[in-house]
Amino acid sequence: MVFTIEKQGIARWLEKLLETSALIAPVRGPCGDVVFSTIRSPDQVLWNFGNPLHPPKQFVLPQTDPIVAIKRNGQRHEVEPIHDDAPRILFNLRNCDAKGITFLTQMHAMEPADASYLRRSNSITVISLACNTPCPQGFCVCTDSGPFLSSGYDIQLTDLGEKYLAEVGSEKGEAAISGVVNLFRTATGSEVAQRKTLEVKARSHFGEETCHFASAMRRISTGRVQDALWDKMSDWCLECGACTLACPTCYCFSVKDLRRDGGWIRCRLWDSCQYGAFTLEASGHNPREQRKERMKRRFFHKASAQYYMRDGMVGCVGCGRCVKVCLGTTDMPAVVGAIRKGKWHE
């Protein structure tokens, strides 16, 4: 189902949504950054913005995520799961991030399914905004995750000038417009065609970053990346873990109990496979003690045929965040490029 909504109708739609859900959208933060934040009024929402550096993955997989409450009761311990299924709408997400959430949900739904994650993600509605102009660092066109999507959203909005095209992709999407159907009307053939034209135009306007996964994937999957290359590349990594923490598709975590009110809250914490002791075993043995081993592991997970077959996509949505947050110089396009060419900084 494809609809359109006039731009002046947006505020009323958002007000309607605010009645029943928390609405999370990109807003201008106190220091000029664009950040995802819970909004109170429709005029806070940004429509022309660079994608926030901190990904909306925090709303399905928080950096500190309480999952179980543990209380002592005499000689026993009582364990109670903590649920978070508050209705939330993620509004004006870029398509790369919408695809990232699809990826995370697919992973967590795999057996054994992660009930805590799924409960939260099931109560989230994703309303994305297609990118008529791709961002300078983005390379979503290389990962099939933008600038326009054909699935994976609840609603996808496209700016058609005077109005927005709203493609409804799920029941949750239908529910999101059900209270204000009078604001939406079925899109005409020419409006749908206009969206196609915008997509073709956007695809031809990508910036400097490209990331050709295919040949890199062949090399990675068959172990044909020289050890010396990993050696060299790992010297340009500063082990900050930002590539994984800011990545919309990374989900590694560790578990730690937080003492509260005489009991404990078991929390899931963001973790990074790039940290030295991430794979440290209780015996003291660490199978990936060297940085290059950890880097190798990361790119094997992101871009090997083995994982591609399992997930149906590379573990990257081309958002370009790693290019900005990498403290060193080993972001996704740089490393994939080096693997493809077989050389680094030469």
Added chain:
Amino acid sequence: MLSIPTTCPFCACGCGFYLLANKGQLVGVAPSETHAISAGRLCARGWSAHEAALWGDRLRRPLLQHNGTLGPASWVEALDHVAGRIRNLIDTGKSVGILGSPRATNEENYLAGKLARAGFQTNNVDFCFHSLCRPLFEGFEEVSGQYSPCMRLNDIESCQTILLLEGDLAKTHPQAASSVMRALESGAHLITIGYIRTQMARLSSLHLRTTPGNEGAVLNGLVASVLHLGLEDPTSVAVHCEGYDALRRELATAKMTEEMHQAAACIARAKQTAFLMAPTSGQGDQPRKDAAALATLAAITGHLDKPGSGLLPLLARSNVQGACDMGVAPDRLPGYEPCDGGQCRHRLQELWGKELPSARGLDAETLLQSVSGVIILADDPPSVLAMGQRAMAAMAKIEFLVVLDAFVTPTVTISHVALPIASFAETDGTLTSMEGRVQGLRGTTDPPGEARPGWQVLAELCTRFQVDASYGSASDVRREIAQAAPRYARTEQPESGDGWGGTWVGDSDKRKFRLSATRVAALTSAECPHVLAREGTYDWGRDPLVSFSPTLSRDYQSQRKLFLNGLVEICKQDADRLGLRAGWLVRLTSVHGDAVVPVRVRMDLEPGVILVPYAFRDHVASVLGTDSIAAVKVEQT
């Protein structure tokens, strides 16, 4: 979700990020693209900055020791008790002192100094990390006439040459290492001086090998090469430098190598050169002389007063510079001015309305070992001081020990009074980065339990000693700092309005540079052919900000857990020659004494060097004595 812009509490690079809180509880960290230093890039510590405040063992209410055990007390009771006991010690002629902290804000440090000088009438005020970085400040000051840094972190990226005398920059200051990497990507030359082939050394175009305590030979060689090749900057030498001829004479016999010539040419011919220096090890005043030699190299090549070039001291903890600027030093007043200096002392006497003592106070190490009453602000001496666990023994003998901290550190457990203060995530204030950038810390959540902001507690103590301290907020303290230290006049409101703010302190007048060469002393002998050196890299593993963070403590502490008896590191060649394998025990013998410790074999260490990580310094304390290096004999046991 609340996102509050604040400054990173770990190292002194001065990064900024948003602390995220939900329902009054910290939940994470988000990077900021608009911050001038970090620009969206944070290191592992920054990304986990919320963890310590959230997971840490927090001090929640004032504790008072009764019959040898700490028990809860009210704030009034605890503060009155502190004031009463300290007053009593002073009245009976016993000495007291205060330790400030490079983990505390400028406001807290300023009030710690004010309490000591105006309240206790003593210059016994210092901070634990001071002795390690002081030689750097003093060496730079000796040559340039000012101790504050002359270089901005962001300028590194546009330098053509970077000279790095390092600890291990990639580990100690990842943000600075990041700037160096970006410079390298645009074609800059990196020259490293060190005894470990570290990550940065591997990226360098020239690595000048040295041994601990012998960095001076390389520095003298570089200065001599500049003179020998006629690469001095003529204007700088003619107009700004003093002691040029003496320097020439002194270095007439300095050893030079082809590599030094290359490096000297690279340094001198670059339009912009950055000189980054971590604290070095050495006996006596060797580290200070080394710092002076590096400053001399910058001065004669014309890079000391050139915009975009200059010296940058690599300070490990977030507010080392601020603590110094606030006068947390036994011989310096706010503004780092000498405490016997007339003008500054006069200004402070007017401002504080009290006569101030002029005699030099005791440094942190001596203070802990000799005074009867000590107030320690937000620090844990045994984990910071070079004397390690000996500090714990010294503190146990102190008649009256008061600790103000947000965390339950080992020092808190042996204190007589423990006062809970807000952590970096709960207080307003400012920190001064290693480049002299003053930036705001902003309270994101409420302090736990009854904890109060540190400036408030110190102000209460000041009042109890009849020192005027009626501040309504941290900004009020900052306004007073601006009067006490004129260098801070522009930093009153770093967080005013929107945006990150941040102002630099520093003097920019043209000055005279006093050139100086360093000493090169032979340390080893036929009997003791190896050099045992204490690694200068700060032991973050013992810092509460790391040890209470689940993610960071795993990475910082897991290694040491494997070595309960400590360890020293030795290079592969030496290990082979001595017939040693990893984990075997060696006996180290110096003139001071001996110790038996396990070894770890490293591939990237210079031959002849036995390195002890800062975390394991206690295990070789008997061999090192009070120095940071010693010539040793190594035997298999």
